[in-house]
Amino acid sequence: SKEEVSQLRTPIVCVMGHVDHGKTTLLDRIRGTTVAQYEAGAITQHIGATEIPLSVIQQFCGSGFKANLMVPGLLFIDTPGHHAFTSLRSRGGSLADLAILIVDINEGFQPQTIESINILKRFKTPFVVAANKIDRIPGWRPVENAPMEKSLAGQTERVVETLETKIYELVGELYKYGFDSNRYDRIADFTKTVGIIPVSAITGEGIPDLLLVLVGLAQRFLKQNLVIESSRPGMGTILEVKEERGLGTTLDVILYDGMISVGDTIVVGTPREPIITKVRALLKPRPLKEIRSEERFTPVKHVVAASGIKVSAPKLETALAGSTIRVVGEGEDPEAIAKEIRSEIEAVRIDTDTVGVILKADTIGSLEGLVGELRAKNIPIHVADVGPVTRRDVIRAAAIKDPLLSVILGFNVEILPDALSEIQKLDIPVFQSDVIYTLLESYEEWMEEKKM
Ligand code: GDP
Numbered sequence: 001s002k003e004e005v006s007q008l009r010t011p012i013v014c015v016m017g018h019v020d021h022g023k024t025t026l027l028d029r030i031r032g033t034t035v036a037q038y039e040a041g042a043i044t045q046h047i048g049a050t051e052i053p054l055s056v057i058q059q060f061c062g063s064g065f066k067a068n069l070m071v072p073g074l075l076f077i078d079t080p081g082h083h084a085f086t087s088l089r090s091r092g093g094s095l096a097d098l099a100i101l102i103v104d105i106n107e108g109f110q111p112q113t114i115e116s117i118n119i120l121k122r123f124k125t126p127f128v129v130a131a132n133k134i135d136r137i138p139g140w141r142p143v144e145n146a147p148m149e150k151s152l153a154g155q156t157e158r159v160v161e162t163l164e165t166k167i168y169e170l171v172g173e174l175y176k177y178g179f180d181s182n183r184y185d186r187i188a189d190f191t192k193t194v195g196i197i198p199v200s201a202i203t204g205e206g207i208p209d210l211l212l213v214l215v216g217l218a219q220r221f222l223k224q225n226l227v228i229e230s231s232r233p234g235m236g237t238i239l240e241v242k243e244e245r246g247l248g249t250t251l252d253v254i255l256y257d258g259m260i261s262v263g264d265t266i267v268v269g270t271p272r273e274p275i276i277t278k279v280r281a282l283l284k285p286r287p288l289k290e291i292r293s294e295e296r297f298t299p300v301k302h303v304v305a306a307s308g309i310k311v312s313a314p315k316l317e318t319a320l321a322g323s324t325i326r327v328v329g330e331g332e333d334p335e336a337i338a339k340e341i342r343s344e345i346e347a348v349r350i351d352t353d354t355v356g357v358i359l360k361a362d363t364i365g366s367l368e369g370l371v372g373e374l375r376a377k378n379i380p381i382h383v384a385d386v387g388p389v390t391r392r393d394v395i396r397a398a399a400i401k402d403p404l405l406s407v408i409l410g411f412n413v414e415i416l417p418d419a420l421s422e423i424q425k426l427d428i429p430v431f432q433s434d435v436i437y438t439l440l441e442s443y444e445e446w447m448e449e450k451k452m
């Protein structure tokens with residue numbers, strides 16, 4: 001019914017997968033095709049995200065739509081860097097309601113595919129697999145933006161067979177990680193089986209199917225999670241902390257519940273004490289057609305979930321990417337909310353006297369991911385925290401007697417100058433990367449060498 005339409009919020013979708021498997025190209029294609037083929041005005045501009053309204057998806061997918069549809073559209077998060085997906089968390093678990101795990105069908109599972117699977121598993125995020133780059137199958141005849149059924153009808157038997165083989169290889173890989181899967185058009189129950197959708201982010205083939213399956217999944221399994229009262233105090237995840245000319249420090253936020261307004265008191269997560277401040281401005285990107293304007297942003301008074309928004313407020317300098325932003329509702333105590341947000345960070349941080357490595361990461365999400373991976377490998381952790389590598393970290397690493405554990409692992413963080421001189425003086429091994437897999441691999445390789 002009409003009433004339900006207004007109550008469901010837009011599901012948040014994120015694209016995950018190994019570097020170069022096509023995340024950016026797929027998002028560009030979804031955005032580009034839908035923008036190019038239909039009224040550009042229908043695509044709402046967001047900060048850090050793109051919203052594709054249901055009407056546009058419906059047009060794009062043609063007759064494919066039969067369901068009784070109620071979600072207003074899909075909000076795709078533009079993962080800015082390849083490390084960013086690890087920080088896409090929310091209070092309830094994953095910030096994403098749904099995920100697309102993209103796999104280059106010619107390469108199969110790669111390290112970051114596995115990292116992504118582990119994150120999806122941990123957060124219990126429903127996902128589909130986009131088996132990408134099908135246009136690279138030898139002999140493939142592309143049919144621009146075609147639904148899979150139409151595209152397959154034009155392929156030779158040999159090509160179809162190759163595709164089948166590659167899909168079954170993915171089915172095998174997914175099974176290893178505990179997921180039953182199948183080609184999406186052979187699935188009766190999407191709660192039990194993960195759908196694999198062959199696509200090409202270059203030709204657009206299979207993208208109508210991908211959008212349809214996503215909307216279907218949201219309709220069937222997320223309805224409960226998507227019911228919102230827009231009047232509820234806003235709740236969001238900080239994607240990025242950014243300096244903007246004339247605005248100072250701002251937050252790029254995905255609001256996943258409720259509403260935020262100019263003048264609202266907000267509580268913002270930091271590595272230590274949360275910030276309590278007031279919203280000075282809420283900014284959306286200026287529509288592309290208004291090219292004459294010097295301003296990059298349009299101010300708005302209110303924003304309702306789900307939405308990508310830039311928040312300008314005083315005192316945001318120490319805000320932490322990946323942590324929470326909360327609007328303080330009427331009658332709520334900001335200090336109590338601050339305590340809650342602080343405990344989210346405390347829950348991930350490790351600070352004990354046991355023997356183990358020193359781990360520093362850029363966001364709570366990445367820290368949480370790393371702690372999980374290290375635990376899975378039985379590598380003890382002495383300190384796990386967000387922020388740059390400090391002199392104190394080096395001294396604590398030096399105090400660890402086990403030479404294999406007297407090390408620092410840094411994920412996408414800088415080393416402060418006084419820490420650097422201490423590292424040289426005390427000769428502490430430091431491993432750094434912005435890919436979880438690479439970081440752990442280089443440390444493990446070093447351990448193997450040391451043991452010999
Ligand atoms: P990301 O690192 O996952 O964001 O991957 P990109 O989107 O940057 O893609 C990596 C490379 O693969 C680029 O050169 C793309 O043009 C190419 N690529 C992505 N999707 C496809 C596809 O469906 N077919 C083909 N042939 N190339 C693709």
Ligand code: MG
Pocket residue numbers: 023024025
């Ligand atoms: Mg990319």
